[in-house]
Amino acid sequence: MINAINRGDYGWRAGNYSQFWGMSLDEGIRYRLGTNKPSRTVRNMNEIKTNLENVFLPYYFNAADKWPGKIHEPLDQGNCAASWAFSTAAVASDRISIQSMGHMTPMLSPQNLISCDTRNQGGCRGGQIDGAWWYLRRRGIVTEDCYPFSSSKTDSASQRPQCMMHSQSEKEIMKEIMDNGPVQAILEVYEDFFVYKSGVYRHSPVNNNKPPQFRKHGTHSVKITGTCSKDGRWDCENHACLVEADMINAINRGDYGWRAGNYSQFWGMSLDEGIRYRLGTNNPSRTVRNMNEIKTNLENVFLPYYFNAADKWPGKIHEPLDQGNCAASWAFSTAAVASDRISIQSMGHMTPMLSPQNLISCDTRNQGGCRGGQIDGAWWYLRRRGIVTEDCYPFSSSKTDSASQRPQCMMHSQSVGRGKRQATARCPNQSSYTNDIYQSTPAYRISSNEKEIMKEIMDNGPVQAILEVYEDFFVYKSGVYRHSPVNNNKPPQFRKHGTHSVKITG
DSSP, rough: OOHHHSSSOSSSSEOOOOGGGOOHHHHHHHHHHHHOOOOOHTTOOBOOOOOOOOOOOOOEEEEHSTTTTSSSOOOTTTTOHHHHHHHHHOOOOOOOOHTTTTTTOOOOOOOOOHHHHSSOTTBBBBHHHHHHHHHHHHHHOTTTTTTTTTOOOOOOOOOOOOOOOOOHHHHHHHHHHHHOEEEEEEEEEEGGGGGEEEEOOOOOOOTTTOOEEEOOOOEEEEEOOOEOOSOOGGGGTTTTSSSSSHHHHHHHHHHHEEEEEOGGTTTTHHHHHHHSSOOOOOOOHHHHHSOEEOOOOOEEEEEEEEOHHHSSSSSSSSOOOOOOOOOOHHHHHHHHHHHHHHHHTTTTOOOBBBBBBHOOOHSSOOOOOBBOOOOHHHHHHHHOOOBBBTSOOOSSSSSSSSSOOOOOOOOOOEEEETTEEEESSSOOSTOOOOOOOBOOOOOOOOSSOHHHHHHHHHHHHEEEEEEEEEGGGEEEEEEEOOOTTTTTSSSSSGEEEEEEEEEEOO
């Protein structure tokens, strides 16, 4: 069975556990599980519904990363079929630690439940999780240190976490764990569960053709501390995924001039979420569209096959920052181009990495922060108000959360005459002492002609561009990106586009 699972594509790996050697399948189900099927009380509990509107659920989440020191290691229940008590005590321990903000971090005693919760419970012969939560609420239990597993000591204390029944929707379970901590789940498990090692467990069909004694199941309860997807698809539900394997393969088989890649940070995101959270530049305003283009004389100009601004101006072209799920490419691309231009024009005497967060939080005139904005508004703010460096005002919008309310502006400036300004507050980053304000000259527009763009980059440095991007943009890896037709025959939810802005360096 182990070999068959590991040879197959079931989304998880099997292992060989020596502690199970010599045990029959019947003994495994009798002694290593221990949660009775949910009672009518549990099945009839009203589910707490969760609002999932505008919520981004990451491909991977581990409660121990969000609440360090508050998530306890699981105890080994051995051959005591009392997962009903172990999982209840484990979830309650973590929730108390989280809700008390670490002031209380008890490892609660499953033995206290096993020995003392006798109302319709079977101790090491199985029990009900609703009964365990009733006992924990009405009677209370002590810690594992006070009443260790297999001890006969009895005592009680009264921590009173409330038992809550949540929806079976994967997204709602994910949201609950992210917001409030680990949850308890009842599982129907099969013969292959005892060899589970890693991955996303699903019952495999490898024993389907074997006699009945090789195909058995039982009920188990566990503490779930995080979420992870095999390939990112299950979180997309009925929507088009941001990463579609067939689209990647079709692009790489075709002759489109560029290669596609599979980015794990996009697994689990739908195409709609990608457009909403990973772009962030509004369509150009009438002001931008009506700007006169600066014409470039291309007569007798040689444009090389390859040019990279970092080669011509070493040490003056900055690495791009990751905007995460903050839809503010309007701010990131503006700050990036301005940083490079200041470094080039000052001949390296100033090489600031300017702060997109300063724009996101403080440029509020018709801008949407992490919900999109206009590049002309960003350049207006940079010219009239100025911004500080990334070191002074670092990017603080969460890399995993969805676009949220605009953070409060923590850096203002005042005029000191002749168009210059100075900061009126210390850096939000308390370890940075340089709060110099950087301003720019007025932005100008160049032609969309490729040769004129090339000449501008070669002469003056990186430029900012607004792009109309499509569903295939999110899998771009290398080459010259052009929208491919691979999804043309798919339904409309697989064919969408949005507006993005970038820094072009070569």
